[in-house]
Each structure stands twice: as structure tokens, then as C-alpha cells.
Amino acid sequence: MSGTETAPTRVAIVTGASRGIGKAIALRLAREGRHVVLVARSAAPLNDLKSQIEASGGKASALAVDIGDGKAWAAAIEQVADEHKRLDILVNNAGITRDNLVLRMSDEEWADVINVNLTSAFVGIRAAARPMMRGKFGRIVNIASTSGLVGNAGQANYAAAKSALLGLSKTIARELGGKGITCNVVAPGYIETDMTANLPQEIKDKLLGMLAVKRLGIADDIAAAVSYVTSDEAAYLTGQTICVDGGMTMC
Ligand code: NAI
Numbered sequence: 716m717s718g719t720e721t722a723p724t725r726v727a728i729v730t731g732a733s734r735g736i737g738k739a740i741a742l743r744l745a746r747e748g749r750h751v752v753l754v755a756r757s758a759a760p761l762n763d764l765k766s767q768i769e770a771s772g773g774k775a776s777a778l779a780v781d782i783g784d785g786k787a788w789a790a791a792i793e794q795v796a797d798e799h800k801r802l803d804i805l806v807n808n809a810g811i812t813r814d815n816l817v818l819r820m821s822d823e824e825w826a827d828v829i830n831v832n833l834t835s836a837f838v839g840i841r842a843a844a845r846p847m848m849r850g851k852f853g854r855i856v857n858i859a860s861t862s863g864l865v866g867n868a869g870q871a872n873y874a875a876a877k878s879a880l881l882g883l884s885k886t887i888a889r890e891l892g893g894k895g896i897t898c899n900v901v902a903p904g905y906i907e908t909d910m911t912a913n914l915p916q917e918i919k920d921k922l923l924g925m926l927a928v929k930r931l932g933i934a935d936d937i938a939a940a941v942s943y944v945t946s947d948e949a950a951y952l953t954g955q956t957i958c959v960d961g962g963m964t965m966c
Pocket residue numbers: 730731732733734735736737754755756757780781782783808809810811831858859860861902903904905906907908909910911
């Protein structure tokens with residue numbers, strides 16, 4: 716790069732950006748100068764977030780797509796890469812739960828959770844790999860969960876999907892590491908968002924007792940880890956799982 720050229724604006728796709736952890740990640744990456752493509756199912760909250768980011772001098776665009784629909788999701792990624800002529804960062808954050816004890820879990824509860832939490836990450840990575848390879852740079856982050864590392868009663872589907880993200884990420888790290896592309900997992904513990912809002916107080920109290928850091932997590936705790944993992948300087952960190960869980964699992 717010559718002395719007069721400025722560094723290119725990195726383009727980042729963040730799924731599940733309409734609220735919770737994804738929103739915190741999007742705000743953080745935008746504050747750090749990324750152009751953030753906000754993905755979720757419905758447009759309205761994404762447009763609000765886009766306006767919020769632009770009002771504070773950041774860059775963002777909103778893209779309403781159901782990532783559970785593989786064709787639509789892959790096409791959306793291709794559209795972003797075509798429009799911007801680059802794609803640098805993919806944060807597979809969107810996720811759902813359909814909790815049930817295994818004896819009662821339906822095929823549909825199993826399949827929906829595997830599709831949205833795991834298959835969408837594979838589809839997203841496959842579509843993002845080519846533009847990242849063209850740019851000789853890529854940062855892929857899959858948001859898993861400590862449930863995927865230590866299991867959680869009532870979450871056979873969710874824990875299986877989150878655990879599989881670790882194997883997926885390590886394999887992608889090995890396949891694409893020579894192309895300047897890293898792939899890592901950030902595994903949150905208990906984070907206060909809409910997903911966890913309905914947990915009974917006694918469960919929250921029990922969780923608190925298991926934490927080394929004596930508070931529940933907030934979405935910004937996860938955004939801070941994603942910020943580092945997606946930074947240019949994190950070039951030598953790949954195939955890793957970073958548990959951001961207040962010291963709950965220490966694994
Ligand atoms: P949330 O329920 O507050 O938000 C989920 C986001 O994903 C929303 O923006 C929603 O629109 C989007 N989404 C869901 N299905 C989608 C689909 N088919 N297509 C497009 N977008 C879709 O969840 P939260 O708490 O912010 O969690 C974010 C990620 O962190 C998830 O992967 C979750 O499994 C994981 N996680 C959360 C923990 C927590 O304590 N909140 C703990 C461990 C992991």
C-alpha cells in the first residue's frame with residue numbers, strides 16, 4: 716500500500732443482529748469502522764439499528780433473510796460480496812432454542828434447531844469462502860454456547876448443534892488457514908438477552924453460584940471477544956473456542 720492509500724473498510728455480516736448478542740456485536744464492529752451488514756428475519760428492527768449506526772457516523776446496511784432457508788441465505792451473501800466487491804468478516808450468531816427433554820423432543824424441534832444453529836453456519840461459510848479467498852483475508856466466527864461443551868438437560872438439539880460448530884470451525888480453520896482466513900468459536904455462558912429472559916429466578920440464582928465472576932453476562936461481553944477475533948491482528952488465532960462465561964466452565 717502506498718503512503719496515500721487508506722486501509723479498505725472491512726465488510727462484516729452479522730446474523731441475528733436485530734437484538735441481543737448480535738446487536739451488540741454489530742454496534743461494536745460498526746464503532747470500530749467496519750461496514751456492518753445486519754441480518755435477521757424481519758426488516759424493521761434492522762432498519763432502526765442501521766439508522767442508529769449511521770447517526771453515530773458508522774456504516775451499515777440491513778438485509779432481512781431467513782438463514783434457515785439455505786438458498787436465500789447463500790444468495791444474500793453473494794449479493795453482499797457483489798455489491799461491496801469484498802467480504803471480510805462473517806459472524807454466524809443467529810440461533811434459536813426449542814427445549815424439551817429427549818423423550819419428548821419432536822423431530823421438528825430437533826430439525827429446526829439443527830437447521831438454524833448449525834446448517835446455516837455451514838451454508839454461510841461455504842458462500843463466504845470464495846469472496847474471502849479472493850480478498851486473501853477472512854475472519855469467521857461461529858457463536859456456540861457452553862451448552863455445546865458441557866451439555867444441558869432439555870437441550871439435546873441445541874447442545875448437539877453448538878457442539879458441532881466446534882468441529883466445523885476447526886475443519887474450516889484447517890481448510891482455509893493458508894488463504895488468510897481464520898475460523899473460531901465464541902461460546903457464551905449465561906448472557907442476559909431475550910433468549911434467556913424467561914428463565915425462572917431460582918435457575919438464575921443457581922447459575923450465579925457457578926460463576927467465578929459474580930455476575931451474569933451481558934451482550935457486550937461477547938461483542939468484546941468477537942471484536943478481537945475478527946480484528947486484523949488476530950491473524951494467528953484460528954480453530955479456537957473462546958468461552959466467555961464468567962468462569963463457569965473453564966474448559
Ligand atoms: P436472541 O433470541 O435474543 O436473538 C436471536 C437473533 O437471531 C434474533 O436477531 C433473531 O431474529 C435471529 N434469528 C433467529 N432465527 C433466525 C433465522 N431463521 N433467520 C435469521 N435470523 C434469525 O438470542 P441471543 O441471546 O442474542 O443469542 C445469540 C446467539 O448466542 C445464539 O446463537 C445463541 O444460541 C447464543 N447464545 C446465547 C446465550 C445467552 O445466554 N443469551 C448463551 C449461549 C449462546
